Amino acid sequence: xxxxxxxxxxxxxxxxxxxxxxxxxxxxxxxxxxxxxxxxxxxxxxxxxxxxxxxxxxxxxxxxxxxxxxxxxxxxxxxxxxxxxxxxxxxxxxxxxxxxxxxxxxxxxxxxxxxxxxxxxxxxxxxxxxxxxxxxxxxxxxxxxxxxxxxxxxxxxxxxxxxxxxxxxxxxxxxxxxxxxxxxxxxxxxxxxxxxxxxxxxxxxxxxxxxxxxxxxxxxxxxxxxxxxxxxxxxxxxxxxxxxxxxxxxxxxxxxxxxxxxxxxxxxxxxxxxxxxxxxxxxxxxxxxxxxxxxxxxxx
Amino acid sequence: xxxxxxxxxxxxxxxxxxxxxxxxxxxxxxxxxxxxxxxxxxxxxxxxxxxxxxxxxxxxxxxxxxxxxxxxxxxxxxxxxxxxxxxxxxxxxxxxxxxxxxxxxxxxxxxxxxxxxxxxxxxxxxxxxxxxxxxxxxxxxxxxxxxxxxxxxxxxxxxxxxxxxxxxxxxxxxxxxxxxxxxxxxxxxxxxxxxxxxxxxxxxxxxxxxxxxxxxxxxxxxxxxxxxxxxxxxxxxxxxxxxxxxxxxxxxxxxxxxxxxxxxxxxxxxxxxxxxxxxxxxxxxxxxxxxxxxxxxxxxxxxxxxxxxxxxxxxxxxxxxxxxxxxxx
Amino acid sequence: xxxxxxxxxxxxxxxxxxxxxxxxxxxxxxxxxxxxxxxxxxxxxxxxxxxxxxxxxxxxxxxxxxxxxxxxxxxxxxxxxxxxxxxxxxxxxxxxxxxxxxxxxxxxxxxxxxxxxxxxxxxxxxxxxxxxxxxxxxxxxxxxxxxxxxxxxxxxxxxxxxxxxxxxxxxxxxxxxxxxxxxxxxxxxxxxxxxxxxxxxxxxxxxxxxxxxxxxxxxxxxxxxxxxxxxxxxxxxxxxxxxxxxxxxxxxxxxxxxxxxxxxxxxxxxxxxxxxxxxxxxxxxxxxxxxxxxxxxxxxxxxxx
Numbered sequence: 061x062x063x064x065x066x067x068x069x070x071x072x073x074x075x076x077x078x079x080x081x082x083x084x085x086x087x088x089x090x091x092x093x094x095x096x097x098x099x100x101x102x103x104x105x106x107x108x109x110x111x112x113x114x115x116x117x118x119x120x121x122x123x124x125x126x127x128x129x130x131x132x133x134x135x136x137x138x139x140x141x142x143x144x145x146x147x148x149x150x151x152x153x154x155x156x157x158x159x160x161x162x163x164x165x166x167x168x169x170x171x172x173x174x175x176x177x178x179x180x181x182x183x184x185x186x187x188x189x190x191x192x193x194x195x196x197x198x199x200x201x202x203x204x205x206x207x208x209x210x211x212x213x214x215x216x217x218x219x220x221x222x223x224x225x226x227x228x229x230x231x232x233x234x235x236x237x238x239x240x241x242x243x244x245x246x247x248x249x250x251x252x253x254x255x256x257x258x259x260x261x262x263x264x265x266x267x268x269x270x271x272x273x274x275x276x277x278x279x280x281x282x283x284x285x286x287x288x289x290x291x292x293x294x295x296x297x298x299x300x301x302x303x304x305x306x307x308x309x310x311x312x313x314x315x316x317x318x319x320x321x322x323x324x325x326x327x328x329x330x331x332x333x334x335x336x337x338x339x340x341x342x343x344x345x346x347x348x349x350x351x352x353x354x355x356x357x358x359x360x
Numbered sequence: 361x362x363x364x365x366x367x368x369x370x371x372x373x374x375x376x377x378x379x380x381x382x383x384x385x386x387x388x389x390x391x392x393x394x395x396x397x398x399x400x401x402x403x404x405x406x407x408x409x410x411x412x413x414x415x416x417x418x419x420x421x422x423x424x425x426x427x428x429x430x431x432x433x434x435x436x437x438x439x440x441x442x443x444x445x446x447x448x449x450x451x452x453x454x455x456x457x458x459x460x461x462x463x464x465x466x467x468x469x470x471x472x473x474x475x476x477x478x479x480x481x482x483x484x485x486x487x488x489x490x491x492x493x494x495x496x497x498x499x500x501x502x503x504x505x506x507x508x509x510x511x512x513x514x515x516x517x518x519x520x521x522x523x524x525x526x527x528x529x530x531x532x533x534x535x536x537x538x539x540x541x542x543x544x545x546x547x548x549x550x551x552x553x554x555x556x557x558x559x560x561x562x563x564x565x566x567x568x569x570x571x572x573x574x575x576x577x578x579x580x581x582x583x584x585x586x587x588x589x590x591x592x593x594x595x596x597x598x599x600x601x602x603x604x605x606x607x608x609x610x611x612x613x614x615x616x617x618x619x620x621x622x623x624x625x626x627x628x629x630x631x632x633x634x635x636x637x638x639x640x641x642x643x644x645x646x647x648x649x650x651x652x653x654x655x656x657x658x659x660x661x662x663x664x665x666x667x668x669x670x671x672x673x674x675x676x677x678x679x680x681x682x683x684x685x686x687x688x689x
Numbered sequence: 690x691x692x693x694x695x696x697x698x699x700x701x702x703x704x705x706x707x708x709x710x711x712x713x714x715x716x717x718x719x720x721x722x723x724x725x726x727x728x729x730x731x732x733x734x735x736x737x738x739x740x741x742x743x744x745x746x747x748x749x750x751x752x753x754x755x756x757x758x759x760x761x762x763x764x765x766x767x768x769x770x771x772x773x774x775x776x777x778x779x780x781x782x783x784x785x786x787x788x789x790x791x792x793x794x795x796x797x798x799x800x801x802x803x804x805x806x807x808x809x810x811x812x813x814x815x816x817x818x819x820x821x822x823x824x825x826x827x828x829x830x831x832x833x834x835x836x837x838x839x840x841x842x843x844x845x846x847x848x849x850x851x852x853x854x855x856x857x858x859x860x861x862x863x864x865x866x867x868x869x870x871x872x873x874x875x876x877x878x879x880x881x882x883x884x885x886x887x888x889x890x891x892x893x894x895x896x897x898x899x900x901x902x903x904x905x906x907x908x909x910x911x912x913x914x915x916x917x918x919x920x921x922x923x924x925x926x927x928x929x930x931x932x933x934x935x936x937x938x939x940x941x942x943x944x945x946x947x948x949x950x951x952x953x954x955x956x957x958x959x960x961x962x963x964x965x966x967x968x969x970x971x972x973x974x975x976x977x978x979x980x981x982x983x984x985x986x987x988x989x990x991x992x993x994x
Contacts, residue, residue, distance in 0.1 A: 201977065203932040203970060206966050209935075209950075213954050213955070298935075298951060310833070313833060324841050331838065334830070335826070338828075338830075339829035423897075425898060465898070471892055471894075474892070474989065474990060475914055475989055484899070488899065533895065
């Protein structure tokens with residue numbers, strides 16, 4: 061039988077179609093959440109430069125001015141002013157800064173603690189594992205808000221204490237998650253190979269195991285951001301957050317509570333900001349999880 | 361195994377030109393693309409092929425269990441006992457399922473509902489299709505469990521699936537399937553997940569069940585050893601179509617389609633001493649992007665120009681044996 | 690199953706102990722409660738007398754011992770502010786919180802469960818979209834803000850419901866919905882994903898192959914399985930309702946335990962504060978335990994392990 065080579069030629073794809081196909085693939089990116097998050101980060105970082113007014117000093121003559129699109133509003137105060145004449149937009153912008161910093165530091169610390177605990181717990185097993193996991197269970201069994209309030213009110217209302225409290229609230233989930241991954245990865249052949257080859261434990265943990273953990277870690281971190289923001293704003297709302305006059309979204313909402321009939325925007329704007337950031341983070345986290353680790357698909 | 365089961369003359373199941381397509385974001389997947397066969401009572405038809413060739417979708421189509429947003433049976437006829445199943449409403453079809461045509465699926469570990477006792481699950485099958493008093497339902501369930509050789513059936517009725525071994529669970533699934541005396545029983549790779557020793561027992565059980573109820577058995581498998589043991593006729597599937605069909609003897613002794621030849625050649629034989637096991641070169645084609653000609657062409661050792669251009673006609677080699685290949689035309 | 694439950698019980702007890710330790714330590718670190726009554730101009734004798742009354746003259750471990758004993762006896766000292774036994778104050782306020790918690794729980798189940806199931810069964814429909822939006826809002830909006838917004842809309846603008854307090858029967862609506870929304874959202878998502886998972890499983894395929902009607906497949910075969918992971922979340926729900934009441938009661942001035950906790954905490958009312966927190970933790974832990982029991986009962990794989 062004569063050999064016949066396949067003569068199926070493939071025509072080059074025209075450029076227009078290539079661009080269109082790419083755009084269609086891009087639509088799978090969660091653009092709005094990403095944009096919102098970018099805005100959040102940029103606003104937080106650049107707050108002192110982009111805020112139109114001083115967030116802490118108000119003009120008493122301009123109390124309770126409505127937002128610009130309502131009667132009585134002006135473009136001078138785009139989102140209106142509060143009961144002390146402070147520009148709401150500037151306060152929201154600076155509130156973003158506080159939230160950003162708190163979240164970043166909290167997650168940083170919480171993740172370091174949680175990941176280390178998880179790595180150690182999963183790797184060494186036995187009583188170390190038991191101990192760490194019991195700590196996790198206990199911590200998760202304690203009502204977080206109450207614990208946070210007690211700690212803040214007894215140790216003082218400072219930035220340090222708040223971050224410490226939030227980090228305590230956050231580390232258990234990381235620890236548990238990482239431990240689970242480590243248990244799985246421990247059994248992988250390449251880990252056994254590394255052990256046999258004589259690699260030291262820290263080396264195995266960081267070079268071989270940790271990279272396998274990163275995916276789920278990133279996804280968990282994005283979801284925890286929302287939790288931290290909500291927790292922090294709840295604490296400020298209750299009066300146990302970053303002390304005044306530093307603008308924090310939660311305390312701003314509290315300020316506006318008794319003035320709803322007169323100036324509803326005082327509560328609405330900062331709360332809206334919180335919701336948008338948390339929402340974006342959750343949506344982004346969901347998308348990231350779908351991309352990185354479909355195994356985690358629990359709350360779809 | 362000699363076949364002492366009497367095979368009927370007229371077919372109980374006739375499948376004509378069945379086509380089931382799936383709409384996916386990569387295009388239309390033609391999972392089943394013109395499949396035709398029939399089955400008689402007492403007869404065992406084996407359907408073989410690689411993963412992805414469309415065997416399981418054929419089974420789902422016969423039961424009309426194709427997941428409907430992406431998939432659809434676009435054309436064809438499925439005539440069971442004179443009735444075209446594709447013309448039934450969903451309500452009517454659910455009455456047919458389980459009572460006239462039944463299914464045993466592959467994985468015993470996941471095929472039973474973990475929160476209901478097995479007695480409950482068997483009795484449910486009976487209750488749905490038979491209008492008999494409650495006490496009788498229990499008895500019928502008990503009888504059918506005994507029939508599949510579950511020891512101490514009365515006690516095991518109260519057990520939950522996780523308390524049973526894989527082999528026993530698969531027998532329970534078998535019991536459920538025959539509980540209403542179907543005319544056709546489809547077994548989709550029922551022994552693939554079982555231990556080899558249990559496999560033989562299970563196959564024997566299926567044979568007995570078939571003999572007792574004189575039902576038509578469709579056996580999906582990729583294992584030619586099982587085919588040789590169990591089947592009267594065989595249909596070989598590739599890329600959504602049946603490429604060769606015939607009696608077991610015809611297929612084993614006179615394989616006519618190059619794919620069948622290749623499949624048989626890749627079964628390792630214990631008495632042969634070879635340096636390298638034969639395997640078919642290439643990959644099965646992507647089902648959403650099928651070429652106009654024979655889908656096996658890129659891997660076929662006898663390929664000709666015509667094979668790329670047009671799908672080969674079905675050539676009848678003898679009364680029961682047919683294959684779709686240009687070489688035979 | 691017994692072993693499983695025993696372990697959960699043990700965990701609950703250890704947790705309670707840990708919490709008591711924490712609040713004991715924290716309350717000692719918080720500040721001097723004597724300042725609530727006396728100032729720098731008071732006489733030394735008064736100071737000393739108060740020290741003895743409050744038991745602050747004894748070494749720490751003794752104070753802790755006394756504390757633990759009284760906790761176990763159910764006595765939590767006298768509230769400094771109200772000059773009454775703490776337990777009395779707590780028992781007075783408890784019904785309001787229980788009422789709110791129950792109403793919120795009911796709301797979260799009644800809204801969340803059916804919405805979750807239907808949104809799984811009718812994927813991509815209008816109902817699914819509505820459900821998703823409800824869920825997103827519920828899980829992203831801070832509870833206190835949600836409450837205030839609802840208060841603004843329904844009480845201030847529309848004047849349909851009272852803005853706060855517990856005077857009228859309908860007063861419970863806004864707080865209950867606010868408190869329950871988050872969990873309704875979570876329940877919805879959970880049930881939706883659990884149902885989708887189950888509907889995809891092999892035993893459902895077999896059930897259909899048996900001839901089980903579509904309705905029975907959903908409501909009998911799938912739901913029973915989907916509820917199992919949902920139940921594990923119910924524990925979190927109940928617990929969350931307990932702690933959520935702290936915020937919601939503050940927003941709506943609902944006279945319950947949550948509001949009491951805040952008042953005690955900010956008012957440095959040691960004994961009352963300790964009492965409230967322990968009671969809260971007990972409720973929190975007890976609800977988790979209750980759900981563990983239910984879960985063990987519902988999943989035959991654990992019941993007959």
